[in-house]
Amino acid sequence: MEIKNICCIGAGYVGGPTMAVIAQKCPDINVTVVDINEKRISAWNHENVNNIPIYEPGLSDIVAEARGRNLFFSTDVDGAIDKAEMIFISVNTPTKTYGIGKGMAADLKWIELCARQIACIAKDDKIIIEKSTLPVRTAAALKDILYNTGNGVKYQILSNPEFLAEGTAVQDLLNPDRVLIGGDIDTEEGLEAVKALCNVYARWVPEKRILTTNVWSSELSKLTANAFLAQRVSSINAMSELCEKTGADVNEVAKALGMDSRIGSKFLKSSVGFGGSCFQKDILNLVYIAKSFGLDEVADYWEQVIIMNDHQKRRFADNIIKTLFNTVSGKKIAVLGWSFKKDTNDTRESAAIYVADHLLNEEAEIVVYDPKVEKDQVYSDLDYLNTRSKEANRKNLKVSNDPYDACKDAHAIAILTEWEEFVEYDWEKIYENMLKPAFVFDGRNLLDVKEMLRIGFVLKSIGKPQPIKVMADNTALAS
Ligand SMILES: NC(=O)c1ccc[n+]([C@@H]2O[C@H](COP(=O)([O-])OP(=O)(O)OC[C@H]3O[C@@H](n4cnc5c(N)ncnc54)[C@H](O)[C@@H]3O)[C@@H](O)[C@H]2O)c1
Numbered sequence: 001m002e003i004k005n006i007c008c009i010g011a012g013y014v015g016g017p018t019m020a021v022i023a024q025k026c027p028d029i030n031v032t033v034v035d036i037n038e039k040r041i042s043a044w045n046h047e048n049v050n051n052i053p054i055y056e057p058g059l060s061d062i063v064a065e066a067r068g069r070n071l072f073f074s075t076d077v078d079g080a081i082d083k084a085e086m087i088f089i090s091v092n093t094p095t096k097t098y099g100i101g102k103g104m105a106a107d108l109k110w111i112e113l114c115a116r117q118i119a120c121i122a123k124d125d126k127i128i129i130e131k132s133t134l135p136v137r138t139a140a141a142l143k144d145i146l147y148n149t150g151n152g153v154k155y156q157i158l159s160n161p162e163f164l165a166e167g168t169a170v171q172d173l174l175n176p177d178r179v180l181i182g183g184d185i186d187t188e189e190g191l192e193a194v195k196a197l198c199n200v201y202a203r204w205v206p207e208k209r210i211l212t213t214n215v216w217s218s219e220l221s222k223l224t225a226n227a228f229l230a231q232r233v234s235s236i237n238a239m240s241e242l243c244e245k246t247g248a249d250v251n252e253v254a255k256a257l258g259m260d261s262r263i264g265s266k267f268l269k270s271s272v273g274f275g276g277s278c279f280q281k282d283i284l285n286l287v288y289i290a291k292s293f294g295l296d297e298v299a300d301y302w303e304q305v306i307i308m309n310d311h312q313k314r315r316f317a318d319n320i321i322k323t324l325f326n327t328v329s330g331k332k333i334a335v336l337g338w339s340f341k342k343d344t345n346d347t348r349e350s351a352a353i354y355v356a357d358h359l360l361n362e363e364a365e366i367v368v369y370d371p372k373v374e375k376d377q378v379y380s381d382l383d384y385l386n387t388r389s390k391e392a393n394r395k396n397l398k399v400s401n402d403p404y405d406a407c408k409d410a411h412a413i414a415i416l417t418e419w420e421e422f423v424e425y426d427w428e429k430i431y432e433n434m435l436k437p438a439f440v441f442d443g444r445n446l447l448d449v450k451e452m453l454r455i456g457f458v459l460k461s462i463g464k465p466q467p468i469k470v471m472a473d474n475t476a477l478a479s
Pocket residue numbers: 009010011012013014015034035036037040077090091092093110113114131132133134162163164165166277278
């Protein structure tokens with residue numbers, strides 16, 4: 001089957017970068033990314049390619065190369081569906097905030113809307129690809145909607161979950177560990193559809209890294225991969241608390257563990273807690289699915305990963321309050337970093353939001369600086385929590401576009417994102433302009449401990465013996 005036109009519904013963190021790379025690698029295929037969000041589409045079409053709505057290293061160059069040639073961004077969803085032989089669904093699937101499954105299950109209303117729209121518009125056979133992360137067996141529901149609403153058109157439904165990590169999305173897409181394609185591999189039509197999608201990726205991904213499975217294995221593998229990754233972060237974070245009590249250093253423990261080839265070194269970095277749009281929602285979804293099958297032990301096991309993560313964020317904020325002589329009321333605290341990790345402007349579920357919210361409850365006066373996050377986004381993240389009025393959020397939290405101003409006259413600095421530029425700052429100058437004792441809470445273990453102590457800061461790192469002191473021989477040790 002020859003694919004000439006691809007449509008992707010959803011121009012977000014997955015749809016945008018994924019389609020940009022497909023368009024770059026397949027110049028003979030027209031790729032149209034559609035979205036109902038007009039503002040987002042016009043940002044993707046911005047004449048200055050540096051103003052596209054998603055910041056990812058390397059993405060602007062790829063968009064610049066392919067946009068207008070065979071990559072298009074549009075709000076004409078119907079038109080793109082009609083033209084395409086292959087339709088990726090890459091819409092959001094957040095945790096439900098209402099009704100049955102509230103706070104746990106994935107909200108599939110946007111997925112269902114896409115299926116209904118495709119069924120209404122399609123006049124010829126289509127391959128539908130689940131790119132969004134979905135609960136296992138969603139493909140069955142999609143099939144039901146497509147066949148019961150449609151007009152005799154035939155569909156093949158494939159699962160092709162996306163494993164990119166924000167911040168390294170372009171590299172992950174250009175050089176993926178694997179591409180996973182689940183399809184109806186017991187039928188000839190199913191196999192043909194799987195092959196058509198394999199052929200798209202095979203333009204740049206070695207065949208041995210393209211894995212085909214049945215649909216259900218593919219759907220479940222994505223949820224499981226995120227659960228395993230998040231579990232590693234919660235496991236090392238659990239040990240960080242024990243390190244702080246025992247004099248062990250979590251970085252040393254992680255290094256010793258990581259050199260064991262059975263364990264491996266990735267995802268063993270202790271921090272203030274994981275964020276991002278996926279880990280929490282996908283684990284909650286897994287917990288919900290396990291519970292709905294009556295598998296309570298399985299559900300409880302995975303839920304603990306979230307409980308540990310919430311605890312890590314909370315204890316970081318509590319430690320700030322405790323260290324600042326048990327009150328932060330009226331004290332200026334500079335928050336460096338608002339995105340959930342470096343090299344992205346995505347703030348969804350960022351630990352910074354929860355730490356700031358907790359400190360605002362304690363009447364702190366917060367100033368936030370992040371190199372890539374806009375002021376409106378910071379306020380919208382806080383307002384979404386609904387903890388206090390919008391006015392109170394704006395009164396007690398300010399957003400600065402200068403890190404030195406943000407830190408001036410502060411009682412404490414909290415590092416919440418591992419932006420590399422933070423390491424390069426003139427910390428002597430920051431120290432001079434702060435109130436003393438000058439506290440720094442390094443939620444990412446980013447800063448050079450010895451240097452910070454030499455300057456005079458009181459530094460609180462994650463999973464390090466507390467307090468840290470520089471010894472006569474210039475080594476940093478627990479006192
Ligand atoms: N962000 C990640 O790192 C990541 C990684 C892998 C998988 N995923 C999964 O990919 C999916 C998309 O995630 P995202 O981060 O790109 O979300 P996103 O919120 O950034 O983008 C989704 C887009 O879909 C659009 N949309 C929703 N309903 C629509 C409709 N009916 N028609 C047209 N457009 C519609 C929204 O307006 C939005 O712009 C989710 O299921 C997520 O779990 C995300």
